[in-house]
Amino acid sequence: MTQTYDAIVVGGGHNGLTCAAYLARAGRKVLVLERRHVIGGAAVTEEIHPGYKFTVCSYVVSLLRPEVIRELELAKHGLQIHPLDHVFVPKEDGDHLISYPDPAKARDELKRHSPRDAEMMPRFTEMMYKMAYAVKPILGYVPPNPNSLSLRDLRTLRAFGKHLNGLGKQTFHELTKIMTMSVDDFLAEYFESDIVRSMMGLSGIIGTMLGVKSPGTAYVLLHHFMGELDGAFTAWGAQKGGTGGVSEAIASAARSHGAEIRVEAPVSQIIVRNGTAVGVALENGDEIYARTIVSGCDPKVTFRKLVEEKELPPELVTAIDKFKYRGSSGKVNLALDAAPIFPGMPDPSLIKGSIDICPSVDYIEQAYDDAKYDGFSKRPCMEVEIPTTIDPTMAPPGKHVVSIFVQYASYNMPEYGDRDQQREAFGNAVIDTLSEFSPNLKDLILHKQVLTPWDMEDKIGLTEGNIFQGELTLDQLFCFRPAIGWADYRTPIRNYFQCGSGTHPGGGITAGPGRLAAREILGEEF
Amino acid sequence: MPRVTPLHSRVGPLCQGSRWEEWSGFLTATMYELDHLHEYNAIRTGCGLFDVSPLLKYDIRGRDAVTLMNRVIVRDAKKCRIGQVLYTTWCDDDGKVIDDGTVSRLADDHFRLTAAVPALHWLQHNAIGLEATVEDVSEQIAAVSIQGPTSRDLLAKLTNADLPNLRFFHCTQADVAGADAWISRTGYTGDLGYEVFVEPQNAVKLWDAMMELGDSYQMRPAGTVALDLARVEAGLLLIDADFISAAQTMFDVQKTSPYDLGLAWMVDLEKDFFIGQRALREEKEKGSRWLTVGLELDVTVMEKFYAEWGMPLHLPDRTWAEAVPVFADAAQTKHIGRGTSGTWSPVLKKYVVIARLRPEHAKPGNKIFIEEVIEAVSYSVPATVVKMPFFDPPRKKAWGAEAK
Numbered sequence: 001m002t003q004t005y006d007a008i009v010v011g012g013g014h015n016g017l018t019c020a021a022y023l024a025r026a027g028r029k030v031l032v033l034e035r036r037h038v039i040g041g042a043a044v045t046e047e048i049h050p051g052y053k054f055t056v057c058s059y060v061v062s063l064l065r066p067e068v069i070r071e072l073e074l075a076k077h078g079l080q081i082h083p084l085d086h087v088f089v090p091k092e093d094g095d096h097l098i099s100y101p102d103p104a105k106a107r108d109e110l111k112r113h114s115p116r117d118a119e120m121m122p123r124f125t126e127m128m129y130k131m132a133y134a135v136k137p138i139l140g141y142v143p144p145n146p147n148s149l150s151l152r153d154l155r156t157l158r159a160f161g162k163h164l165n166g167l168g169k170q171t172f173h174e175l176t177k178i179m180t181m182s183v184d185d186f187l188a189e190y191f192e193s194d195i196v197r198s199m200m201g202l203s204g205i206i207g208t209m210l211g212v213k214s215p216g217t218a219y220v221l222l223h224h225f226m227g228e229l230d231g232a233f234t235a236w237g238a239q240k241g242g243t244g245g246v247s248e249a250i251a252s253a254a255r256s257h258g259a260e261i262r263v264e265a266p267v268s269q270i271i272v273r274n275g276t277a278v279g280v281a282l283e284n285g286d287e288i289y290a291r292t293i294v295s296g297c298d299p300k301v302t303f304r305k306l307v308e309e310k311e312l313p314p315e316l317v318t319a320i321d322k323f324k325y326r327g328s329s330g331k332v333n334l335a336l337d338a339a340p341i342f343p344g345m346p347d348p349s350l351i352k353g354s355i356d357i358c359p360s361v362d363y364i365e366q367a368y369d370d371a372k373y374d375g376f377s378k379r380p381c382m383e384v385e386i387p388t389t390i391d392p393t394m395a396p397p398g399k400h401v402v403s404i405f406v407q408y409a410s411y412n413m414p415e416y417g418d419r420d421q422q423r424e425a426f427g428n429a430v431i432d433t434l435s436e437f438s439p440n441l442k443d444l445i446l447h448k449q450v451l452t453p454w455d456m457e458d459k460i461g462l463t464e465g466n467i468f469q470g471e472l473t474l475d476q477l478f479c480f481r482p483a484i485g486w487a488d489y490r491t492p493i494r495n496y497f498q499c500g501s502g503t504h505p506g507g508g509i510t511a512g513p514g515r516l517a518a519r520e521i522l523g524e525e526f
Numbered sequence: 527m528p529r530v531t532p533l534h535s536r537v538g539p540l541c542q543g544s545r546w547e548e549w550s551g552f553l554t555a556t557m558y559e560l561d562h563l564h565e566y567n568a569i570r571t572g573c574g575l576f577d578v579s580p581l582l583k584y585d586i587r588g589r590d591a592v593t594l595m596n597r598v599i600v601r602d603a604k605k606c607r608i609g610q611v612l613y614t615t616w617c618d619d620d621g622k623v624i625d626d627g628t629v630s631r632l633a634d635d636h637f638r639l640t641a642a643v644p645a646l647h648w649l650q651h652n653a654i655g656l657e658a659t660v661e662d663v664s665e666q667i668a669a670v671s672i673q674g675p676t677s678r679d680l681l682a683k684l685t686n687a688d689l690p691n692l693r694f695f696h697c698t699q700a701d702v703a704g705a706d707a708w709i710s711r712t713g714y715t716g717d718l719g720y721e722v723f724v725e726p727q728n729a730v731k732l733w734d735a736m737m738e739l740g741d742s743y744q745m746r747p748a749g750t751v752a753l754d755l756a757r758v759e760a761g762l763l764l765i766d767a768d769f770i771s772a773a774q775t776m777f778d779v780q781k782t783s784p785y786d787l788g789l790a791w792m793v794d795l796e797k798d799f800f801i802g803q804r805a806l807r808e809e810k811e812k813g814s815r816w817l818t819v820g821l822e823l824d825v826t827v828m829e830k831f832y833a834e835w836g837m838p839l840h841l842p843d844r845t846w847a848e849a850v851p852v853f854a855d856a857a858q859t860k861h862i863g864r865g866t867s868g869t870w871s872p873v874l875k876k877y878v879v880i881a882r883l884r885p886e887h888a889k890p891g892n893k894i895f896i897e898e899v900i901e902a903v904s905y906s907v908p909a910t911v912v913k914m915p916f917f918d919p920p921r922k923k924a925w926g927a928e929a930k
C-alpha cells in the first residue's frame with residue numbers, strides 16, 4: 001500500500017499501456033491500474049460465450065503507428081495483423097458492389113455500375129493517398145499551443161508548413177475541401193454512382209453523430225485513409241485473436257520492461273497536494289503514490305471525475321464540459337453455429353472480407369435521421385466482419401464469431417423503455433436488418449452480445465459511448481484535443497498527464513497518444 | 527511447354543490469374559489469388575495447402591542403401607533411424623554444395639531423397655560397386671504440403687496416424703483420406719506442417735478431402751510467392767537464390783560450401799567417407815570464405831532516405847532474391863559480402879535478409895550496411911547481424927502432450 005512508483009497510469013486501454021511501456025522502457029518503475037477485470041479498454045477480446053472469443057468493441061486495425069510497432073517490438077509480443085480481403089456491399093435490389101484489392105478486378109466491378117467511376121477510382125485513391133501523406137506527419141507531432149507559442153511549437157509549425165508547401169496546389173485545395181465538406185458532397189465531386197458513394201461514405205460517419213450530408217464528415221473519411229499495414233498505405237487488417245491481441249501485445253512489451261499491470265483496480269481520485277499530483281486513491285480505499293500520474297481515460301474522466309473542480313482553471317472546466325461525445329455507434333457480436341450465407345454474394349469466399357450494409361446514400365442518411373433525435377436507426381448501417389474466417393483461434397472449428405459495428409445508436413433512447421429494453425430493441429433491429437441480406441443468420445445464433453452507447457460507457461468507461469473518447473470533428477482535433485492550451489498531454493495539475501484518445505492524434509487503435517504523452521513526460525530522454 | 531501435375535484438375539481452376547511458373551518441368555502456381563498476402567497469412571494463422579508434386583524424389587534401396595546415402599550426403603545416414611528425416615546437403619569433390627534436400631529412412635534398407643536438381647545419374651554413379659538401386663520416383667509419387675498452425679488438426683481428421691506423437695523431421699506410413707500415404711512432418715515454412723506423399727491416382731482424392739475441411743481450419747491453397755516469404759522468415763535457403771548448385775556453374779567463385787552457407791552443424795567430418803569430405807576437412811582447418819547469417823535492417827533510416835525524395839518508406843511485400851552488396855562502412859569502401867534474399871516480414875514486422883558475409887563480420891550483433899537503391903541512387907542502410915531462423919514458433923517442434 002505504501003509502495004511507491006515513478007509513474008502510475010490510470011486506465012489499461014491500449015494508450016495507457018503504450019504510455020506505460022515507453023515509461024518502463026526508459027527505466028521508470030510503472031504501475032498500470034485498470035478498472036475492469038481485463039485490460040484493453042475499447043481494444044479488448046473477451047470470451048463472452050464459452051469457446052467463442054469476441055472482439056468486443058473495435059475490430060480492425062490500420063492506424064497503429066509503425067514506430068510504436070518497431071520501438072516496442074510488438075510483433076515479438078504477439079502482434080499479428082492480417083490484411084482484410086474484400087469489401088462486399090449488397091444493394092437492396094439484389095445487386096452488389098465489391099471492392100477488390102486487385103486494380104483490374106476492381107475496375108471491372110466498378111464498370112458495371114459506372115464506367116466513369118471506374119476510371120475515377122484510381123485518381124481518387126491517389127489523391128486521398130497524397131492527402132493522407134500530407135496530413136500524416138501531424139500524427140507524430142505534439143500539438144502546439146496557439147496561446148503561447150514556444151520555440152518548439154514554432155519549430156513544429158515551421159516543419160509542417162514546409163511539408164505543406166511541398167504538396168502542390170491541387171492537393172492543398174482538396175485538403176481545404178476535405179477539412180470542411182460533407183463526405184457525400186466531397187465524393188459527389190468524383191463519383192456519379194450512388195453505390196460507390198455510399199460504400200465510401202460509410203467511412204465518413206463512423207463514430208460521429210453526423211450524417212453523410214453533414215459538413216465536416218469528409219475529414220473522418222480521410223482519417224480512415226491514414227493508416228498503413230506493413231508499409232501498404234491505408235490497408236486495414238484484423239489482429240489475430242481480435243483487437244484485444246493488440247492490447248495484450250503492448251501489455252506484454254510493457255511487462256518485459258518491468259511495468260506492473262493490475263486489473264480490477266478502479267481509481268476513484270488523483271491525490272493532489274498544492275497543485276501537484278502525488279498519487280491515486282483506489283475505490284477500495286488504497287492509496288498509491290508516484291511522482292507522475294498519467295490518465296489514459298477520456299477527458300471527462302480525466303478532468304471531471306478523477307480530480308476536483310477547484311484544481312482546474314474555469315476555462316478548462318468549461319472547455320471539457322463542452323467537449324462533444326455524443327456516442328453514435330453500437331456493436332453486436334454473435335456466436336454462430338456455422339457460416340452465414342449471403343445469397344447476393346457471387347463468391348462465397350467473400351465472407352472472408354468486410355460486409356458493409358450501406359446500400360445507398362439515402363439509406364445512410366435515413367439511418368441518421370432515425371437516430372438523431374434520441375433513438376437508433378430502424379435499418380442501421382453496419383460493418384460486418386467474420387474474424388473466424390481467417391483466424392481459427394476465436395471459435396471451435398466450423399463455428400464462427402461475427403463482429404457487427406453499427407451506426408447509428410444514441411446514448412439515450414427513452415422511447416424504447418429501460419436500458420434492457422433499449423438494448424433488446426436495438427439488437428433486434430440490427431439482426432433483423434442483417435437477416436434481410438443473410439436469411440439463415442437467425443437460425444445460426446448461439447449467443448449474442450449487444451452494446452448500445454450507454455453500455456459502452458457502462459462497460460468500457462467511454463463517456464456517452466463515444467468510440468473515440470470524443471468526436472473526431474475538426475473543432476476537436478490537434479491543438480483543440482481535448483482543449484486549447486492543454487493539447488500537449490499536460491494538465492494544470494503538476495505531474496498529472498493525459499494519454500488517452502481524447503488527446504492528439506485521437507481515436508482508433510493508434511497508440512499515438514500513449515507514445516507522444518510518454519515523450520512529453522520523459523522529455524529529452526526519449 | 528511445361529507439363530501439369532496430377533492435381534491440375536484442381537489447382538488449375540483455382541489459380542485465378544493463371545500465374546504459373548515452372549518447377550522441374552511442371553506448372554506450379556505462384557499464387558492462387560491475385561495477391562499473395564492472404565495465402566501467406568494463412569500459413570501463419572490457419573494453414574496453406576501446396577501442390578508439391580514436382581519435387582524430385584529418388585528411392586534408394588538395397589543392403590547397401592545406407593552406405594550409398596552415407597557416401598553422398600554430409601550428414602551421418604547411419605544415425606538416421608527408420609521414420610526419421612534428415613535435412614542435408616550433398617557436395618562435389620571440392621566440398622561445394624550441389625543441392626540440399628531431405629533424406630527419409632522408410633525402412634532399414636530404403637531411403638527416399640528429395641531434391642531440386644536432378645540427381646539420378648549422380649546417385650547411380652556413386653552406387654557402383656554397392657548393392658543398392660536408385661530409382662527416380664518423382665512421377666510415381668504426388669505430394670501436397672500442408673503448413674501452418676491448424677495443419678495438424680485438419681490432417682488429424684483424415685488419417686489414422688498418431689500425429690501428436692509424430693515429431694518434427696519424422697515420417698510415418700499411414701492411411702490419409704482412404705489412400706496409402708507417407709506423412710512427413712517437414713516443410714519449407716518453419717511452421718507446424720506436414721508433407722503427404724501418395725500415388726498420383728490418389729492425389730485428387732487427398733486434395734479434395736483437405737479442401738472440404740479447409741474452411742473450418744482457415745486453410746487456403748497457396749503458391750510459391752507466399753512460400754518464398756515464409757521460407758525467408760524461417761531462414762531456409764533456396765537454390766538459385768541463396769546459393770548456386772556446384773553442378774550448375776562452371777565458375778568456382780559462384781560455388782559455396784556448407785560452411786559458407788552457415789550449415790556447419792550438419793557436416794559430420796568424423797563419419798565414414800563422403801564426397802567432399804577431404805576438401806571440407808581442409809576448409810574447416812583453414813577457415814571458410816563466407817558465413818551465411820541473418821540481417822535485420824534499420825527501416826527508420828531507410829524511411830529517411832525515401833523522405834529525401836518526398837516518398838514514403840517502401841518495403842518489399844515479397845521476397846527478392848538477388849545479390850545485394852553489403853559493406854562494413856556507410857561510405858561503402860569496404861565490401862564484405864552480399865544479401866542473397868530478403869523481404870519485409872509481416873509476422874515479425876521487420877525487414878529481414880539472408881546474407882553471406884566474410885566470417886569476421888558475421889558475428890551476431892555486428893553492425894554492417896546493406897545497399898538500398900532509391901531512384902537509382904545507392905544508399906547504405908544500417909543492419910544488424912542476427913541468428914537465423916528469424917521466425918521460430920514453439921509449435922514447429924511441439925509434440926506429445928505439448929501438441930494437444
Ligand SMILES: Cc1cc2nc3c(=O)[nH]c(=O)nc-3n(C[C@H](O)[C@H](O)[C@H](O)COP(=O)(O)OP(=O)(O)OC[C@H]3O[C@@H](n4cnc5c(N)ncnc54)[C@H](O)[C@@H]3O)c2cc1C
Nearest residue numbers: 011013014015035041042058059060267461467501508509
Ligand atoms: C465499438 C467500437 C468499435 C471501434 N472500432 C474500431 C476499429 O475497428 N478500429 C479502430 O482503430 N478503432 C476502433 N474503435 C476506436 C478504438 O477502439 C479506441 O479509440 C481506442 O481503443 C481507445 O483506446 P484508449 O486507450 O485511448 O482508451 P480506452 O480504450 O477508452 O481505455 C481507457 C481505459 O481506462 C479504464 N478506466 C476508465 N476509468 C477508470 C478508472 N477510474 N480507473 C481505472 N481505469 C479506468 C477503462 O476501463 C479503459 O480500459 C472502436 C471503438 C469502439 C467503442
